[in-house]
Amino acid sequence: MSEVQSIIRKSLFTESGAVPPPLEAVYARLAALGDSPPAAVDLLADEIRRLDRSYFAENQPEIPDHDYDRLMRALRELERAFPETARPDSPAARVGEKLSGDRQVVAHRVPMLSIENTYSEGELFDYGGKIEKLLPGEKIAWVDELKIDGVAASLLYENGVLTRGVTRGDGIRGDDITDNVRTIRDVPLRLVGEAPETLEVRGEIYMPNSELIRLNLIQAEKGEKPFANTRNLTAGSIKQEDPAVCAARGLRFFAHSVGSTEGLGVSTHFEFMERLRTLGFATSPLMRRLETFADAAAYAREMIDRLHELDFETDGIVLKVDDFGQRARLGSTSKFPRWVIAYKFEKYEAETTVREIRVQVGKTGKVTPVAELDPVAIAGSVVSRASLHNADEIARKDIRVGDRVVVEKAGKIIPHVVRAEPEHRAADSRAYRFPAECPVCGAALVKEEGGILIRCPNVQCPAQLQRRIEFFASKEAMNIDGLGEKAVALLIESGLVNSIVDLYRLRVSDVSRLPRMGKKSAENLIAAIEKSKKAGPARLLNALALRNVGEQTARVLIAKYRSIQNLAAATRDELSTIPDIGGVIAENIADFFADPENTALLDELREFGVKTELTDEPSSEAEGELPLEGKTLVVTGTLTRFSRSEIEELIRQKGGKASKSVSKKTDYVVAGAEAGSKLTAARRLGVPVLTEDEFLALIGDSEGRTGQEEPEPGKLF
Ligand SMILES: [Zn+2]
Known part of the structure; x- marks a missing residue:
């Protein structure tokens, strides 16, 4: 047998002398190559790259890790036996042969500027208004991305091969971390497909929460102190002198922007990100392109609500102008590029213990698990409950009763459990089993939406x-x-x-x-x-708790149909054409009124004299007239009762016009907390300034609103 084949067999075969089934195909191809070291090295390197891509880019491990390791061992052994076949971009180089002792300081080809950031929603909107003013009359699309809490780095590719990795440093110069960057499995050492001559990709090196858990279990076994958090461990690992140490830390990389590039042929950021994925990079989840700044800001808020889904730490949302031409015209201030802003949120963590996991049943039967915690002070308030969101999330994070856990409070969202600390677990700890039956009525729970949503199906529950x-x-x-x-x-x-x-x-x-x-x-x-009985049809519609129909949607619907009977008669197609309604809500509404029990309920309510239509008789909604007819309002600052789009919609519904900038023609400015330049302008021009409550009084709705779909963890049955 040739030396090549002997190395391959020794690396790939199991102790029993057989090739593992997942490697059979690749082994057959290797065997057919006979005694050609370069061909075998190329084949193995290509196969490993392909597996890396499917593992990281598509999140689909094709073969078990130990079989992957066998391929890697074969490649390494061949390169060792035939050194002339080893190439700098070989996947085997990830394992980290030590290159040099001291970190060299390297200048960035294009400075890595920091970006403007704000913690205030009011300032965020002021920023959006400023950009719209700088590009008058233009459509400006935005891209929203998570701001990953890791170590910023710049990777240089020349002719498709990774030649350098540098930390952000002071923005002008950073540390050369090429040897350690090579150990990050989702950093392509060689780009896939046709690569530009030069490509500088910027992104964030980070550590997944699950990796920190794994490392801390190892620390505990060795009797050593656990690592405190992913951010510090990432920063420490990437500067390790010995790349093998860094390699063992399981770092990851998300690409997020362009440094300098020649020949990529893209004109927008969104295209660029797609191109990066085809070149073999991982990009962060939840990224989305939005047509207007208002949409981008609304989506940023939605992303913050979804932080609990992520396996890594974030500290904000980055909003970027999509079009490179517009970016060029916007240029930079002395400190920041103008086309990007980070909307950050205050984030606080604390450790505590899960006493119990309870499930609560909502008004539509949705079953939500909640962790009962040993009370712990986080950012000035005591947290004793945290939403666990769904069964899937408990399983994914493996949160158990009795666990030490890290709990996070970010922005205004309900506290959530970031991760468990299994190194503190007792020996008899068991994985949490989601109840199969409703804890209140005993009905067998049903899974919907692919198992994410669990529901008590018993309407009598x-x-x-x-x-x-x-x-x-x-x-x-x-x-x-x-x-x-x-x-x-x-x-x-x-x-x-x-x-x-x-x-x-x-x-x-x-x-x-x-x-x-x-x-x-x-x-x-x-x-x-x-x-x-006189509350009026919009309140009644909200009160009936149709899925996805909250207070705001109820108002929109009643403004259009004027009675619940008319709404009930509307078809699904007709409903879905109403702005802000859309297909899913249309379907929820149609389904509700298709159920004879619901129509019977409405008939009975009407017989008891409950108002189901708009009339001229005054009601607590002050319906029938439009209190803001002909008025122009500007909203600024952080509101507590409304999102920006909600209050603007409400202004329109009440007959008014929602404008972005304050002028002499402005009738009112509604100012929330931290209102900035618009408030100043209003005072200068003598425009009346309203609080949210005064605004509500003006439109005749003294009760205000809340409208939260998810039950507060504080309100258990
Ligand atoms: Zn039940």
Whole structure:
């Protein structure tokens, strides 16, 4: 047997002397090559690169890790036996032969400028307005990306081969970390397909949370101190003198921007990112191109709500102008490029212990797991519960009862569990098993949307009934005073209320007989229920809790259809053409009214005198007139009750015009916290400035709004 074939067999074969099934095909191809070291090296290198791509770019491991390691061993052994076949871009170079001792300082070809950032939504909008003013009349598309919390680096490729990796450093010069960058498995050492002559790619070197967990388990086994966080460990690893140490730390890389490039042939950032993926780079998830700044800002908020899904740390959202031509025209200030801003959020972490994992049943039957925690102070408030979102997330993060966990509070979102610390686990710890039955009614739970959404299917489920009635009575719905959590529980327990419509059958004499319910409070409750009949169709529609139909959508729909009966008669196609509605919501609405139980409920409510249509008679919604007719309003600063698009939509619905800039023609400025230049302008021009509450009073909605779909973890049944 030739030496080449002997090395291949020794590397690939298992102890029992057979080639593992996942490697059979590649082994057959290698065997057919006979005694040609360069051909075998090329074949192995190509195969490993292909596997790396499918593993990292498509997130699809094709073969088990230990078989991957066999291929790598074959390649390394061949390169060692035939040194003339070893190339600098060989995947075997990742394992890290030590190149040099000291880090060299290298100048960046194009300076790596830092980017402007803000923690204030108001400033974010001011920035968007400024950019729109600098490019008057132009359509400006944006790209939203996660801001990864790692180490910024620049990678240089010459003729498709990685020749240098440099840290950001001071932006002008950075440390040469080429040897360590080579060890990062999702950094292509050689680009795939046709590569430009020179390509400088910038991105973030980071460590996944799951990798930190793995390393800390090893630390614990060795009796050593756990590493504190991914950010510091990344920074420490990438400057390790010995690349083998860095290689063992499982770093990753997301490409996010262009340094200098010749011959890429792309004119927008979004195209560039697509091109990077075809060249073999990994890019961060959730990235999206948006047509307007308002959309980009709204999507940024959505991304922040989804942080809990990620296996790595982020500290903000980056919004970039998509078009390179527009970027060039915007240019830079003395400090920052103008075309990009980072919208950052305050982020705080604390460690605590999971006492219990409970599931709560929402008003539409959605079952949400919640971690009950040992109370811990985070950023000035005590956190004792954290949403675990869904069964899938618990399994993915392997969060168990009794675990030490890291809990994070970021921005205004509900605290979530970032990761468990399994190195502290007791020997008898068991993986959490999601209940198969509803903890309240015992019905078998059903999985929807590919298992992500778990639901109690029993419409009679007391937990659902409780939450539906609580919601029906809440301020943003029918606004029934005195019908809170306890009163609802009492009415359900006593058997007086089995459905929403039963509320309107209650009599003072029934209610006053209930424990802890005197005659006076019974009278008040019945009066409040009576009053709710006039709440109006938009409130009623919201109160019925159709999936995806919140307060805002309910208003849009009633403004168009004027009654719930008309809405019920609308077809799915017709509904889906309404701006802000779309296919999914149209389907939810059509499904709701197709169910005879729901139409029966509405008929009964109407018989009891509950208002289902807009009339001229005054209601608590002040419907029928448009209080902002002919008025121009500008919104600025951070609002607490509305998102920017919500309040602008509300202004339009109420007959007004939402404008971006303050002028003499502006009738009102609605200012939230941290309002900046627009507030100053309003004061200078003498334009009346309103708080959110004053704005609500102006449009005749003194109750305000909330409208959160996900139940607060604080409100367990
Ligand atoms: Zn149930």
